[in-house]
Amino acid sequence: MDTYEVDVCVVGGGPGGMTLALLLARSGIRVAVVERSRTFERDYRGEILQPGAMTLLDELGILGPARARGGYPLGRFQLIEHGRVLMNIDYAQLPKPFDFLLSIPQRHILEELLAACEKEATFTYLPGRSVSTLLTEGKRVTGVTAGSGENQVTVRASWVVAADGRYSKVRRLAGIEFDRMDVFEHDVLWFKIRQPGRSSHDVRVVRANGNPVLIFDSYPERVQIGWTLPHGRYREIAQQGFDAVKRQILPAVPEYADAIEEQITGIGDLSLLDVFGGYAREWVRDGLVLIGDCAHTHAPIGAQGINLAIQDAVIVHPMLVRAVRAGLTSASALEEYPRVRRPDIDRVMTLQIRQAKAMLSSSGRLGTAIRPVVAKLLAYTPLYAKILQQIAYGRPVRVATEYFQ
Ligand SMILES: Cc1cc2nc3c(=O)[nH]c(=O)nc-3n(C[C@H](O)[C@H](O)[C@H](O)COP(=O)(O)OP(=O)(O)OC[C@H]3O[C@@H](n4cnc5c(N)ncnc54)[C@H](O)[C@@H]3O)c2cc1C
Numbered sequence: 001m002d003t004y005e006v007d008v009c010v011v012g013g014g015p016g017g018m019t020l021a022l023l024l025a026r027s028g029i030r031v032a033v034v035e036r037s038r039t040f041e042r043d044y045r046g047e048i049l050q051p052g053a054m055t056l057l058d059e060l061g062i063l064g065p066a067r068a069r070g071g072y073p074l075g076r077f078q079l080i081e082h083g084r085v086l087m088n089i090d091y092a093q094l095p096k097p098f099d100f101l102l103s104i105p106q107r108h109i110l111e112e113l114l115a116a117c118e119k120e121a122t123f124t125y126l127p128g129r130s131v132s133t134l135l136t137e138g139k140r141v142t143g144v145t146a147g148s149g150e151n152q153v154t155v156r157a158s159w160v161v162a163a164d165g166r167y168s169k170v171r172r173l174a175g176i177e178f179d180r181m182d183v184f185e186h187d188v189l190w191f192k193i194r195q196p197g198r199s200s201h202d203v204r205v206v207r208a209n210g211n212p213v214l215i216f217d218s219y220p221e222r223v224q225i226g227w228t229l230p231h232g233r234y235r236e237i238a239q240q241g242f243d244a245v246k247r248q249i250l251p252a253v254p255e256y257a258d259a260i261e262e263q264i265t266g267i268g269d270l271s272l273l274d275v276f277g278g279y280a281r282e283w284v285r286d287g288l289v290l291i292g293d294c295a296h297t298h299a300p301i302g303a304q305g306i307n308l309a310i311q312d313a314v315i316v317h318p319m320l321v322r323a324v325r326a327g328l329t330s331a332s333a334l335e336e337y338p339r340v341r342r343p344d345i346d347r348v349m350t351l352q353i354r355q356a357k358a359m360l361s362s363s364g365r366l367g368t369a370i371r372p373v374v375a376k377l378l379a380y381t382p383l384y385a386k387i388l389q390q391i392a393y394g395r396p397v398r399v400a401t402e403y404f405q
Helices: 015-026 051-059 063-068 106-117 169-173 234-238 242-252 254-263 305-325 336-360 371-378 382-393
Strands: 002-011 031-034 072-074 076-081 084-090 101-103 123-126 131-137 140-146 153-162 178-181 186-194 202-207 213-218 222-230 271-273 277-280 288-290
Touching (some): 002 015, 002 123, 002 140, 002 305, 015 031, 015 051, 015 106, 031 153, 051 063, 051 382, 063 106, 072 213, 084 382, 101 213, 106 123, 131 153, 131 169, 153 169, 153 305, 186 254, 222 242, 222 254, 234 242, 277 336, 305 336, 336 382
Parallel strands (some): 002 031, 031 123, 076 202, 153 288
Antiparallel strands (some): 072 101, 076 084, 131 140, 178 277, 186 222, 186 271
């Protein structure tokens, strides 16, 4: 079994983990990333970047090359009911250069992050290895073991960063409770259809016949469609068989009905997203820090997950560098992170719950009758500009380049 000795072991090579690894490696910190997958192929993951994430990736020199691999700018986030545009969040109102959303395969971002990391002498990448054990000394986390057979590795580190996503294994191994919040009414059944020539330049929530659907262009030459269904009811719906599921989807997206008939031919073409929010009860322990989806999980509405994971990395970076340089491994060295970050995350969670209610819900106060009125009025209030700013950027965050070597 190979053994690595590093300052920081990042578990999970998603947007949060890879961004943090790059920041640390550029700061001269010895960092290893342990990643379960062998490739960065990730269908049905976050594909939409907000201006906040774009700004940070641009500062790191990642955005340009990632975009050169392919991606689509999207101008507006719209709610359309029976053909009428009820809400039109227009990103063109934001300052340039990031006055749009970017639909881009995660692979394009992750491969560029990895390429940049690999230019740093202090970086080690350990793909194709799933973390199975946390090493501890007393209460302090001191490393991980990952992989199996000839592929097995031990990584010893001053700090382990859990960036292994919404179902985090590290969180479970550490015994940190996760408070799951089933506050969203819908799950999402995703699928993609080939659509040469782009169909629209917006992200749309379309309410017509049947359940609301989310629709956006997905690179290359695809349209990604998310059919919403009552939370927790997929099994029941799927038991009626694939044709029954398809019969329910078709009326909701008549403009794509022919393409769906032709291209979506089995249950394997559909991918269910169990939509929930939630928080890990602790984000920092001695030798351990949780970031991204592992610390706080979000619904897809408003496309916030990647933004937040990358921001977490940028916020934790200077704190971790200071701790490593000072030889500190106790939780108190990073106590500032949950203190400054939790209020940001609470704000996003609240906004997403409101967005989901306003755009997707079929009942309640923002039901069918008053939704058009509220949506129209909102567009003329100062609150609208504030909401756009919050969705696009959240709290302004900057890269601590002064820590780079
Ligand atoms: C269907 C879907 C659509 C979404 N749409 C959007 C969107 O449009 N925009 C947006 O911003 N967000 C979206 N999200 C959320 C977004 O994908 C996540 O918030 C974001 O990827 C979180 O980044 P992360 O780095 O924290 O975790 P992840 O991206 O989940 O990365 C975790 C990494 O850890 C690895 N891993 C897991 N377990 C182990 C282990 N035991 N050992 C080693 N490695 C491990 C995984 O392979 C993965 O690479 C969507 C999510 C889903 C599921």
